[in-house]
Amino acid sequence: MLRLENVTVAYGKHQALHRVSLEVAPGRTTVILGANGAGKTTLLNTIAGLVRPQPGGHILFEGRSIEAEPTHRMVAAGIALVPEGRRLFPKLTVEENLLLGAYRREARTGIARNLAFCFEAFPVLHGRRRQLAGSMSGGEQQMLAIGRALMSAPRILLVDEPSVGLAPILVSRVISKIKELKERYQLTVLMAEQNFNQATKIADRGYIIVHGKIEFEGRNTRELRENELVKKYYLGV
Numbered sequence: 001m002l003r004l005e006n007v008t009v010a011y012g013k014h015q016a017l018h019r020v021s022l023e024v025a026p027g028r029t030t031v032i033l034g035a036n037g038a039g040k041t042t043l044l045n046t047i048a049g050l051v052r053p054q055p056g057g058h059i060l061f062e063g064r065s066i067e068a069e070p071t072h073r074m075v076a077a078g079i080a081l082v083p084e085g086r087r088l089f090p091k092l093t094v095e096e097n098l099l100l101g102a103y104r105r106e107a108r109t110g111i112a113r114n115l116a117f118c119f120e121a122f123p124v125l126h127g128r129r130r131q132l133a134g135s136m137s138g139g140e141q142q143m144l145a146i147g148r149a150l151m152s153a154p155r156i157l158l159v160d161e162p163s164v165g166l167a168p169i170l171v172s173r174v175i176s177k178i179k180e181l182k183e184r185y186q187l188t189v190l191m192a193e194q195n196f197n198q199a200t201k202i203a204d205r206g207y208i209i210v211h212g213k214i215e216f217e218g219r220n221t222r223e224l225r226e227n228e229l230v231k232k233y234y235l236g237v
Contacts (some may be wrong), residue, residue, distance in 0.1 A: 001026040001188055002047070002092070002156060007067070009042055024156065029182050029189040031199045033224070040192035041084055044158045047190070048081040049074040062155075078155030079109040084164055086145040090134025094125050094144055097133050101151030110153060111146035118147040121181055122159040127206070139170035140153050143177065159191040163198060171198055176214045178202060200224055
């Protein structure tokens with residue numbers, strides 16, 4: 001569904017991504033593991049069209065080259081980003097935040113259906129649909145951010161650091177919910193995360209990124225856990 005080929009991104013003289021190549025299969029969950037500053041957010045923002053890669057690399061979505069497309073075209077193509085830190089509208093209600101997610105033209109005719117889908121996936125949001133988003137807990141806000149992305153009826157969901165700022169028990173709940181969404185609705189998910197143990201609970205395959213470079217590709221959870229980089233940086237071996 002999604003393939004990156006030799007994608008390089010620089011902020012001035014600083015190279016944030018170095019010839020990154022990866023694949024995301026349809027209906028699967030792929031995780032990008034890396035420490036803070038490794039390039040995970042830049043990678044997702046580049047796919048979403050928020051950051052422009054340097055010439056020479058390619059981003060292919062369902063066989064079509066999209067690296068030169070603006071962000072609104074990425075959204076129109078069915079790429080939805082759940083940004084790090086959630087980025088909600090705190091003074092709008094839960095339902096108003098969700099409705100803003102239905103901007104994509106293809107999603108507008110299905111607003112009622114997608115809203116019902118979000119409330120089914122996250123029952124807590126239905127009970128608090130009139131509550132201001134800024135007054136909710138961190139875990140509830142993360143679920144709202146995911147729900148807002150789902151309102152665009154995406155073909156692929158990009159999730160950036162869903163564990164940031166959450167207590168461990170809330171991290172587990174959010175990760176479990178992403179897994180449930182993928183399994184029940186056959187969503188394709190690309191998730192950037194530094195919490196290895198939580199991320200590998202839902203990963204079908206994964207990549208380790210270090211200083212902007214993909215250093216390892218694991219075709220399954222076992223390969224990720226047995227990799228020497230993982231043992232060194234995540235498992236303390």
